[in-house]
Amino acid sequence: MARCQTAERRGRPYLASAEAIREALTASGVRDGRTVVVYDDGGGVTAARVFYVLEAFGWRDKVKVLNGGFAAWKAAGKAVSTDTPSVEAGSIAALTLDERRVTTKERIQAGLEGAVILDTRSREEYTGEDTRTNRKGGHIPGAVHREWKDSLLPPDENGVVRFKPAGQLLQEFEEAGVRRDRVVVPHCQSNQRGAHSYFVLRLLGYEDVRPYEGSWDEWGNAEDTEVEG
The missing domain is CATH 3.40.250.10 (Rhodanese-like domain)
Structure with missing residues (x-):
């Protein structure tokens, strides 16, 4: 996959x-x-x-x-295997992209009414201290910051990393300005970390979450985008 x-x-x-x-x-x-x-x-x-x-x-x-x-x-002591299973082919009808699940650069520039632009990158990427391989550093004007890994607990005694409890996550997102009655646009460098926050927000009951698939890979390298640092 x-x-x-x-x-x-x-x-x-x-x-x-x-x-x-x-x-x-x-x-x-x-x-x-x-x-x-x-x-x-x-x-x-x-x-x-x-x-x-x-x-x-x-x-x-x-x-x-x-x-x-x-x-x-x-x-948890569950059974594991190194065998490659024999899989019978499945059957799926044609898939169609739901445009309500994705946001573009042009839509952000045009203004999403009441949207919260959620930057899930590191603090250094958000401020522009770390530009990675991008032409521009900083963040989308008006974007709030909450790093993707802030949704995770520290590793337990077995080194397992799990998600924080739902109540704690909801409080932390709301304190960051990410409200459930708003359109939320998570993004990162390539929408890997942004997709992580999408998953968490969906679990918390956020109805309108539209990741910016282009993320900073596009915004930070386009000629026609504005940034804040």
Whole structure:
């Protein structure tokens, strides 16, 4: 699935095509109406990215992320295997991108009524101290900052990283100015960390979350964008 999450970046379309995603899912045995459980090594960035991509293509309320990932599974003493399973091909109807699940540079520039632009990068990226490989440093004018990893607890005694309790997360997002009655536009460098925050906000009941898929990879390198530092 990872190979179909994102197409070529910087000036190109960001999400893979609906057909490429459908092919990846059916090759993994996924069928219409079935729930998909996604996990990664533990922090949730990769799993949350898959969660976002599938929801963006209409697989809403049918995707779940394993809290703590594979590390939590092993720490709980669950069975593991190194075998490659034999998978029967699945069957999925044509997928369609839900335009309400994605935001573009042009829409941000035109002004999203009442939207909260949520920058999930590091503090240094937000202030412009760390420009990475971008032409511009700083953040989108008016964007609030809450780093993606602030949604996670410290590693437990087994080194497992899980999400903070829902009540604590909701309080922290609201204190950062991210309210449930507003459109929220999370983003980062390439919408990996932004997708992580998308997942958390969806769990907390935020109804209108529209990640900026181009993220700073586009905004920080475009000729026609303004930045604050």
